[in-house]
Amino acid sequence: MLLSLIYLIAISAEAMTGALAAGKRRMDLFGVVIIACVTALGGGSLRDIVLGHYPLGWVRHPEYLAYTVGAALAATFLAKRLQRLRRAFLWLDALGLIAFTLIGCAIAREAGHAPAIVVIAGMLTGAFGGVLRDVLCNEIPLVFQRELYAVIALLTGVAYLLLLRLGVAENATVLICLGGGFAARLLAIRYEWEMPKFVLP
């Protein structure tokens, strides 16, 4: 299935962004690997724990850990080149965000949850790996402050449910949402679309 392939690309890309974030905080290789795994697999794990959906993905498929650990170690070796590839990273990260979101929605929908929970499951999967990464790096989570990210995950989840309800086939729905969500995220980066800030003195 298309989503499975994109999933493997996405966890590798997210692991690399996690490893680079760890490198900015002087962590050792163990810390780098843990932050990478949390970034790549933490959103899906949080979704499964919140929904009581056991076993977690990487517990059933330990090979996912091999991908993330491998990607994290590769990132430490290639760090200087990767920083020059910043644009490629943003693209991979955007693809990962949407793929994670759609996978999260599909899992919650198959488990029979209400529409609001399906959308939230997608958003947790897509955006909360980064939240856990930022908590472990002792930062206020980026997604609460920067350009549209989790909101695009939410909108992608809403579109996914709407299209299915309109009778669009599942594969077509996934492709449309993948394309639309990806485009929306790239536009958000390019034009620095942000949510209104709420600043209290």
Next chain:
Amino acid sequence: MLLSLIYLIAISAEAMTGALAAGKRRMDLFGVVIIACVTALGGGSLRDIVLGHYPLGWVRHPEYLAYTVGAALAATFLAKRLQRLRRAFLWLDALGLIAFTLIGCAIAREAGHAPAIVVIAGMLTGAFGGVLRDVLCNEIPLVFQRELYAVIALLTGVAYLLLLRLGVAENATVLICLGGGFAARLLAIRYEWEMPKFVLP
């Protein structure tokens, strides 16, 4: 049931305090909404995850999310007025603390847990939404440092179990604990009752 009504007031009040806390950290509206939901629903979610009590409250009742999101957005519009209403907030927050605690105790007791676990379930429900809020806001949790808060939740839980064991009816027990816990919390705020500090140089 009385507790259900108070619960809805309490999650709205806690969502508003969460939104105001987010506003002090320059978050965007998405961050505000997430921090509000975590503050209002995080304690109960943590309790359910720790006890393996699925589905979580808001997963079964997604309308709770609508209340917290609505309260959070209302708080951003009314922020200036709400700051003048600081006393009303402290009262609502105190009511929420005790209501959450009693609901947490009742759920753990119905699940047949030991008395110590019932009391802890109440305390997690009452006080740990605020702990999760502070972790996401990158702060040392307030309840570990300020006036009696979680301790009042613990004492309320103990009183709840004692009264039930003495044969007092459940409704009467809830009302007595609600009144007593609420009064204790207001007294703690007014006279700045604190736990002894443990300071290591």
Next chain:
Amino acid sequence: MLLSLIYLIAISAEAMTGALAAGKRRMDLFGVVIIACVTALGGGSLRDIVLGHYPLGWVRHPEYLAYTVGAALAATFLAKRLQRLRRAFLWLDALGLIAFTLIGCAIAREAGHAPAIVVIAGMLTGAFGGVLRDVLCNEIPLVFQRELYAVIALLTGVAYLLLLRLGVAENATVLICLGGGFAARLLAIRYEWEMPKFVLP
């Protein structure tokens, strides 16, 4: 069983180290007790939540909470003397790390998980109580930055599985791993063995 006795010593020791860490952040007695419980019981709780292994240890055995609370309160009274006993603490903490790790591996193995998950369950049990403590104390987790700690837990888990696969009896395996892991941790402290750092400018 030997591991059970060592477990009780280990949770007491870990609770004391948690209490001392809380004391350095001006927490009140409630905060001290919570940080102590999280340090001592948080790693095992995280393992059980990740594996869906309910009820959690301390929910089934609330007396564990009594040990950790007692040890935490004792630590606040004896704080000055304990700081002189720094070496004894490091030894107890090392013993706790290995005992926790072996218990975590044994639980995951009995539940029939894959070897990689068994090793990770041990590492979560041994090292992630400290990670949760540091997150609550608003610090970047120590184990991501200092001498070999979680890595020794990982290696201990690998040795445990290898010895069992080679047909060594379970008791002998536990004793060998306990001795070897303990020695490795003490050597890591003495000679300041560290993982390579990954520092990104």
